[in-house]
Amino acid sequence: MLKIRSALDSEMLDRVEHDLREDGFHIIENVITTEEADEARQAVWKLVEEDIANGHDHSYGDGKIRRVWAIVGKAPIFRRFIQHPTVVAVWKRMLGEDVIASTFTANIVGPGAPAGGWHIDYPYWAMQAPFPSGSLTGQTVWMLDDFTVENGATACIPGSHKTLRRPELGEAEGLEMAVATAPKGSIMFTNGAIWHQSRPNLTEAPRVGLLGMYNRSVIYPQEDMPRQLTDAELAGESDTLKQLLGRNIPFRDPDHGQNWHRTDIGFRQV
Ligand SMILES: O=C(O)CCC(=O)C(=O)O
Ligand SMILES: [Fe+2]
Structure with missing residues (x-):
């Protein structure tokens, strides 16, 4: 059973927000236990083997970095992780x-893998500069192994x-970088516009x-999130999970005397 720690208090959230705005990243150690990390790692490994058996080679980096897509519907532990209270508190x-x-x-960085290549994450790579300031999107890096300078x-x-x-080709090489080293079970949160890469293993x-x-809910998701769980699979799940998968978003109909307004806490009809 997943033991979920309480969500962050407001002082901690202030610190995370400050770091995400200023540095562009923040690490929280031991968000999950090593047992939970091991369970998730095993689930990933099973999916890797299934992908290979089914001829789905989602690899890059000389074939040494492998991605498994669309995991939320593929094992119960990922359904719990995607709505982990600490993660949801940060992104809310x-x-x-x-x-x-x-x-x-x-994302599995295999032995001998080269660096992943400096980049920014979606939707920024699909946009033209200058990007809007503030945060449109955030990345959550779950460490299912100890992350080290070498691995x-x-x-x-x-x-x-x-x-x-975005960084121009070669521009980030030689700039001072921060390598996210932390024990298994830790999470790094990043601003999606930060220049980043996986290091060589x-x-x-x-x-x-x-x-x-x-x-932000005004940005179309990168993967087809709403269809990764069926109605039947979602029936007994939380409102948070339904929201995250885009299942609880009301049609934004501005007619009939109604108005939609962006508020401090969301996108609401007023
Ligand atoms: O796995 C990593 O360390 C980062 C990979 C990454 O940045 C990405 O896939 O967008
Ligand atoms: Fe990335």
């Missing part, structure tokens, strides 16, 4: 009460989200991470 603070999930995948941990260029543009063991992206 940064992206609005009506935050939605954009994509939830596993392909995620690295960020601090403050690079403030450039409001110089070890003999794969480094397993989950990547959960969340959007």
Whole structure:
């Protein structure tokens, strides 16, 4: 059974928000136990084997970095992780009460993998600079192994989200980077516009991470989230999960004397 720690108090949320705005990332250690991380890691590994058996080779980085797409419907533990109270508390603070999930995948940086390549995340890579300031989207890096300097941990260029543009080819090389090293069970939250990459894995063991992206609800998700769970599968699930999958979003009909307004806490009819 997943033991969920209480969501963050407001002082902690203030700190996370400050770091996400200024540096572009914040790590919280031991959000889940090592047992929970191991259970999720095993579930990822089963999906990797299924993908390979089914001929779905979602690999890049000389074939040494492997992605498993659309995991939320593929094992019960991922349904719980995507709506983890700590994660939801952070993204509600940064992206609005009506935050939605954009994509939830596993990323396995295998032994000998090269660096992943400096980039920004969706929807920024689909947009032209200058990007709007503030946060449109946030990345959640779940560490299912200890992340170390040697094994392909995620690295960020601090403050690079403030450039409001993508890195030019080669531009990020040589800039000072922060490598997200933390024990298994930790989470790094990032601003989706931060320049980042997975580091080379110089070890003999794969480094397993989950990547959960969340959007402001006015941005179309990267994956087809609403259809990853059927109505029957969702029936007994929480309103939070339904919201994250975009199942509880009312049609934004401005007629009939009604008006939609962006408020501090979401997108509401007033
Ligand atoms: O797995 C990682 O360390 C980061 C991968 C990444 O940035 C991505 O897939 O967008
Ligand atoms: Fe990324």
